[in-house]
Amino acid sequence: MKLKIYTDGGARGNPGPAAIGVVVCNEKDEVVFEHQDTIGEATNNIAEYCALIAGLEIAYRLKAKSLQCYTDSQLLMNQMNGSFKIKTDHIRTLSERARRAAKQLDSVTYHHLPREHVMIKQADRLVNQALNQGGH
Incomplete structure (x- = not known):
């Protein structure tokens, strides 16, 4: 199965309270799974990596063979x-x-998209939801 993940990580304060967001889509860009979580105190770069790692692990659990990140x-x-x-x-x-x-x-391939891309914006919304729910 081929999947795509759109990831984002962010920290309020950099470093500060941090969270991740992952949107998993099928080949047609239909959302099949979303994940958000707080990761404690971290920098933006650490949060970005944590989001990627979470996305890779989720894709594996979903039985993906090919993944575009x-x-x-x-x-x-x-x-x-x-x-x-x-x-x-x-x-x-x-x-x-x-x-x-x-x-x-x-x-697995890695690609850059502008922050204005609809799926990156969705991943960013998940980051902010996690931070807001965590009281940050």
């Missing part, structure tokens, strides 16, 4: 594609976790 984080996309070096240990650890999760699937 979409994010508005240029940094995340370029680091996962190998275009940018990872300079900090905590981000390197998260990147390695994401790569391990991706290896459970047959094919």
